[in-house]
Amino acid sequence: MNLNIKSRNQRRYDAIVVGTGISGGWAAKELTEKGLNTLVLERGRMVRHIEDYPTMMKHPWELPYGNRLTHEERTETYPIQSRTAYAVTQDTKHFFVKDSENPYIQNKPFLWTRGYQVGGRSLTWGRWAYRRGDTDFAVYERDGIGIDWPIRYADIKPWYDHVESFIGVSGNRDGLPQIPDGIFLPPWEMNCIENHVKEKIAEHYTDRQLTIGRTANITRAHNGRGQCMARNLCRRGCPYGAYFSSNSSTLPAAEATGNMTLRPHSIVHTILYDKETKRASGVRIVDAESKESIDYYADVIFLCASALGSTSILLNSLKHTFPDGLGNSSGELGHNLMDNHFEIGASGVHDGFKDRYFYGRRPVDVLVPQFQNISPETERANYRRGFSTYGWGGRQSTGQGGPLEFGAEFKDNISTPGNWTMTFLAFGESLPNHDNRVYLDHDNTDQWGLPKLVIDMEWGDNEMEMRKEMESSSAEMLEISGFRNISTFNNESPPGLSIHEMGTARMGRDPRTSVLNRWNQMHDIPNIFVTDGACMTSNGWGNPSLTYMALTARACDYAVKELKKGNL
């Protein structure tokens, strides 16, 4: 089949969605359900729900090397992917890119974790699903850092409702403004030690509380998907469809409309521009397998290729097809890259509850939501913005006993649960900074002829100041809960590691300081929408995916209305 000789009409759609991850899946669903004939482009291979999850039912003894990556895989094939927050293991490695085949340039250390396949990183995401409140959307009003979000919680609330109703989020109604309550399925339980710590924190502090995590794992059957079986093997792909992924949820909904054409192996090279209409006219792709160049046309384009993916496409278009710097009249495209810093916290041992244990493998942990800089009373003198602290309790298992112990008694000891332990791990916000940026090296191309992305980002003083309290507060919460052997940790946490990279095409009110308007629509080219992490104006303390989903659904609704009015 030679697609080049197909007539232009056969390559014409109402809408093009670039990417099939968290945001792209939502754009595909919303646009097709609103009747748009939609081409959905994915740079990676096809992954079908359930049938392309080869390891989903494997027992530990059915996976090679105790499920660990080999030395060669760690050092040659996946040297960057294997350093990320998710251990890339034998059972999940097929959902991560091979670094050896997908190069980029780190001016400073930045670990870029990617999953190039249908479903993208929605297959392997952490599934924590939090709304952001005006503690985030109105943060500029309090501290004047960066620019103001062009929306407030009231603008996005109906879309959080819409998204949660569809995907299914389990959670507790905590009544906290920094994590607004939503439409929840029943929450997961805390275990014995976590409940103990929750009580102690409630006794000791007035500014914070321990809550059960909110997660897109469904605690009862929902929208035709099966209840979570508490295996905690989500990243392999779920046979029950019990966590949200594009593959289990949004793409099947889009497919059911009959309006979706999904094309894997399609790497978008540039956005095409029509000088007559002053609109984007389509996209040029490189077929990842044949390396053929093909143009597709549409009235509206949704970029959902991940923060750095979408920005790369815009930057390449800036060079090749956008006249006079259109798309970047603000000068902010590629700038203000943000990520959460973490790898800091504390753990300790508790002597109680020895006759108690848990059953099942819970797919979520507990959380102490941000308690700093969310109100005048909680303002810190030495840093702006804040952090939240994840926690998990468990009992010591096969790691018990000294490294030189052996024999029958040792074996008996480690097959019996040891002391309860609790670990706190804090995730902090980074500030928008014009100097933290990405750009393309047009003289240095990959195997598809696309310029390599250069990433240039480092943490600033504010992040470093915040980390002091991230560490000390973690230890203090364990101390007041009666733990012993408390040890803190503060490991290297280069940007990228938390896989919350965002910014580089931020939303804002003013076209002079932002790339996108309040509808995720480009100020310069109104029929291009960017609804993935690239749009974020501020970083927040973590878990951005639910916000990407809500912003995507909201932008789709607006785009279709504008299209019908003839405004695009």
Place this chain on the structure above:
Amino acid sequence: MEAESINRREAIKRSAALLGFTVSTPLLTALLNGCSSLYDETWKPSSLSVDQLQAAEDLAEVIFPRTETPGAKDAKVERFIDILVDGYFSSEEKEFMLSGLDGLADDNFTGMSFEEQNEFVKKWIHQPEGEIFFRFFKQFASLGFFSSEPGATQVLNYQPIPGYYSGCEALDAVGGRTWR
């Protein structure tokens, strides 16, 4: 062993009931036995010599002896080590493992009774070379032992499909052993 097997049978049935399907006897047998070439009669080492394989087998059994539950020999930990040497380790790790096992074979470790091997290891781990190699070997023997079907299901408590999560149960009511 019999009681373990029955418990596991019940656990599988319990999960199956939660999932809403019944488990047939052939399927149950397949689930209980698993299937791995590690246990084939025809299994041959890829990287270890006969002496190295024997040293690995004996040292692993000293660390994880068979008691009322299976030990390292039952889990074929030496075969797991052979597979690591073949495809997992760096060249330095591979060399370290092979020379360490050679050293044990040279010390006539493999010719000793199990009790003598125990006494040998007690002293050996307090000598510098012995300690370094023992630490190295033990971490991979543990990985292999607890990834194996006997280690995961009969030494630890493995529930492939728990069905639900309960945060605070009486230890005895959930098997009394560490979860795999």
